[in-house]
Amino acid sequence: MADESLLSDDLLRQLMATGHVDILVGLPTLNNAATVVDVVRSAQRGIAKYFPRARALIFNADSGSDDGTPALVRDATTDDTGTVSASRPLRTTNRITTPYHGLPGKGSAMRMIFAVADLLSADAVVTLDPNVTSVTPDWIPALAGPVRDGHADLVAPRYPRTAADGPLVTQLVRPLVRAAYGWTLSEPLMGEFGCSRAFATHCLELPALGSGGSDGVDLWMAAEALAKGFRPGQAALGPRLLGPSQRRLALPDVFQQVMDAVCACLELHDSYWLPRGAAAPVPCFGTLNGAAEPGARPDVTAMAGAFARDVAALHPVLETILTEQTLAGVTAAAATPAPLVYDDDLWAHTVFEFLLAYHRAVMTREHVTQTLLPLYLGRTAAFLMQHAKSDPATVDAAFESLCLAFERAKPSAAALWKKT
């Protein structure tokens, strides 16, 4: 049951007036005035077009925006775009926007959305990222459909990714989560997702949802679904394009949040993932449409130079984390003149050895994760150098090859983990 202290009396009155809903679309916002209106419109159109008979609620949990985001959500309509929609919903799509109390961050917002879903007995919950500019009405059925049809309890997104698109996901989180948990989940850091009420209710008990973090919360939910036997699914969405954000965390902070979430999940679920074997496929609903945007490309030559300097500077710290063999490999990779080569197996062993160092707490855990950051940037630079001119199919094959390297490295890491 939802913790009623999460919901104010005024909000409860609004929710009771709304009654049971079939679909709840959750929007956790914080100063998203530039993009949130289009997201709300897309959600409304998606509900009207694909679920015209469904009782639906668009619920906005706002973290204290000072740019008028809640008002924009409340006032956004599909009619003011000047277009005539062929599809009209048979029921009113309710909209509620409310501030939430507690630590600011996506975790607290998600907790409120799940509490509302639990209270209104929503059949399916869809959460959208209000900062994404490429949301289309089709994303609503893609994320809610498999849940409503009883095919999945959690529907994670799948986006087409280029070599330079989201390397923290493609180079680190995806292969690590896949190898550890034994599921071929492409986007463990689910920007948007669909889930059943059962899963939403389960998540209310997650301690991470009471925290203020933002980039690790989605991973907590994905890992919890995999470890606790909820049926996972994936929805093929289009490219994920982000709008300008007024306040974006620096890379070290993002990296810290993500790695903390990954490591904490692996510690919490070790009885589940340690005995898991090869990755089982997660069913994918739909096919990927639309080419990924190439986006901004980093200066990989400068990144490679920085990698060489960073490895040399961090050598005494790396000695306490990496095995002799892996450290020799990393040092050799950093010292080799261009092009930088940091191969899949070496990277997989590097990550697992950092994970073991985190588990054993060989030093302050924050230091372990922050030491991995320069190596991650080096690996990213090496991958981008290698696939500067590769076609999408080759890049996808390289992503798959990296995942398999992580799967090969897992058994030895799991054995060492058990010994600790």
Place this chain on the structure above:
Amino acid sequence: MTQMVAEAVRQASVNFMDTVAMLLPRILITASIVAVGWIIAWALKWAVRWILIWLRFNQGCDRIGVGAVLKTADLPPADHLVSVIVFWLVWVGFLLSGVDVLGFTALEGMVRSFAQFVPRLIVAIVIVVLGFVVANFAWRATLIAAVNARVPSPRVVSGAVRALVLILAGAMALDQIALARTIVLTAFAIAFGAVMLGLAIAFGVGGGGIARRILDHWFPEHPRAPEAEEFRHL
């Protein structure tokens, strides 16, 4: 005359025998105290060593950086070092107690001084160990942060931080055991002041451009441009 000499020798012999008779039991007691003290100190040394091994003390020392420092200084492992210190403290304590039994007035003050010195020595050792812990933590935190923030020469910066903390801890420890207190404090104040002044002059005069860049970075005149075109990692 002969009789007088014989009487003096006899008196001297009697005095000597009286002195020996008076001292011998004390010497035996002293020897016993020293021997028993050695056995107790030896037993304590091994007990401490085993407890430290059981507590994985060496691994803890490795984690906080003490192990690496001991290795560099060609000293034995931390558990061995601690057990040897315990042995010597206990045995020297018994040794001085034994000497005290002899009743030599000149040595009485030594025993009292040692009894007062031991707690200060223990506090000084704790200060040094804590200094190592803090210095190592500060070194690693500075090194990692400097690398990730792209600060030039991160090892020099982090090494300087570690050296400063160690010098501070060393000065505090020496002050605690009151070893050349005035010299230590004066030397520390001069050295610390010289380093700070040198850094200030170097940064202000030699590194004016760098200072301007850093200040511009932290306190920009105009807000930075939106980072829409920046490379995204997620």
